[in-house]
Amino acid sequence: MRQKLEKTMYANEICLFGDSIARGVILDASGSYKPIRESFAFLAASELGFSLINKARFGCTIAKGREIIERFLGRDAAVTTCSASLADPAGISRAPSVPQTAANLMPENASPNVAIHIRTDNSHADDSSQARLAFLEFGGNDCDFRWDEISADPHREHLPATTPERFSHMYGEVLQMLKQNGFKPVLMTLPPLNAERYFAWFTRAGLDQAAILSWLGDVQFIYRWHESYSSSIWEIGEAHNVPVVDIRKAFLEQRNYSRFLCKDGIHPNTEGHRLITSKIIKFAQEHMSV
Template sequence: MIQSVCVFGDSVAKGIVFDSVLKKYILLKDSFVSRIEKSNHIAIRNFSKFGCTVTKGGEVLDRHKTELNRYDYTVLEFGGNDCDFNWSEISASPESDHVPNTPVSVFEEYYSRMIDEVRACGGRPVLLSLPPIDAKRYFAWISRGLNPENILRWLGDVEFIYRWHEMYNLAVNRLAILHNVPLIDISSAFLKTGNYQKLICEDGIHPNENGHRLIGETIERYAIANA
């Protein structure tokens, strides 16, 4: 029986959503982590941080590595910020070369180190795949106050955002296979709904409250099937 879990990730794991009424990011009271903790009576320490990349996440992990053997599982959720770009720079100079926050090769390298470190410290790593994004909504979001035409010129087409994000999701899947680590498939749970966009916030990238409910249910089903 699972009694304790720790989580390292970005704003998705933290439970950050965009409130369309307040017009700002808030911490969702019933995030998927909170739901699982309450409904299953599991003690969860959530070390996730807004805007966290896998390199920053590794630094957070280092600060808590002596604790990892106390938990039944260490859940890792990264990629959404790693694949993102500096959109203001792209808007100002669409003809230049631009690199993401974490190039995919570096992403895989650092994520691999994190998985190895969790195990070396006596922890049991579990990876979460990435919830899909709404490219059109996210394009409108990142273009605010910038030059949408320049950004689109650099992208080629709006759906490039979705494909680029999915490339990092595939990297997470590869790492799970390479390291023989359990992977909970959040992505398919969203895509199977048909209109997954209704589970995403106005910004096109953060799951909303219903999205968090789906993530929680997906993790619970996985845990029951693999108990």
Template sequence: MIHSICILGDSVAKGVIFDGVKNKYRLLKDSFAQIIASQNNIPILNLSKFGCTISTGEEILKKHEGVLSRYDYTILEFGGNDCDYNWAEVSEHPQKQHICNTPVPDFLDKYKELITRVRQSGGKPVLMNLPPIDPKRYFQWISKGLNGKNIMNFLGEVDRIYRWQEMYSTAVEDLAVKEQVPLIDIRSCFLTNGNYSDYLCEDGIHPNEKGHLLISKAIRENVLV
């Protein structure tokens, strides 16, 4: 029986959503972590942070390594910010070579090190892949106040955003196999539930309340069984 869980990741794991009414990001009261905690009476330490990349995750882990052994599992959720670009720079200089926040080779090296450190601290790592994004919504979102034409020139086509982000999700899945770490496949939960965009906020990338329900179900089925 699972008695406690630690979570380390980005805004998805933190439970951040975009509130279209208030036109700002906010924490969802019934995030997947809160749902798991309340429905299963399990204390959860959520160390996740908005905008967190794998490098930021390493710094957060350094501060909390001493407590990981107290938790049955440490769920790691990274990649969404690592694959992102500085869109303002892309908008201004679309012909230049732009590098995302964490290129895949660096992302995998840092993620592998993170897994090792969780284990060395007495924790049991579990990886979570990425929810799919809606490329059209996300393109509109990142283009606000910028030169959308220039960004599109850099991308070539809007669906490249989806494939690029998907590459990071696949990299996480492959890493889980290589490092023999359990994987919570939340991506399939979205893709197999009709129009997956219905489970995303209007920014096209953050799961909405319905999306967090899907994630909580995936965790129950993969971790709490």
């Protein structure tokens, strides 16, 4: 049985943990990654009237996410900015890409830590005993490979940033940690990627496509492997009695879901963020007192 939240009253503050998708990062027309103001987190929080603490970071895996959550719960670490996350070696941030800086990762004239109705500090607007919600979106970087290493040597074994077993185990530990600290976790499945578009993107700087394809077997293995991590999120939710928002389904119900993705084939574009927003709002209306 897929878990649902009981209809009850929650504190008016939501925490969001995840990777660049949760952070609202898109690939713009110039080929640079930058966060948009109209991210699903901003739009959903504004629509539902929640204060949002967004601790999502570019390139974040579940292991990095656990570190962020531990610091957040401990209240004893400095605020991590979006630009600091670029040093993280895991996931898509490791693939050859357009050089990124703190400047092109933040919207023009925007504070790196604060946006209207969005809070990224560790303070609390609501110290009541009401349950606090924590939305989590991990997996897209965990399932990714070191494509440069595969290109150089396609004949040896290569492991993803986080193996499936470790992903499930660490995700479960994170959920227990949040529960023990008074949070009600909510998981999010992964938006689907476009395998051909993503393959073209991460090999664009000169990686050996033939070598990588010989290791993959076929380019659609990228889609299937990514999908397997999204499917495991349902299993994790079942195992830990945590509800799941099926973001992936919202995309796959579209006749051409790729139009909701950026040129890199993996980040939702502005239309994609609106699609995610509608799914979250529907979830909130069905399972929360809003």
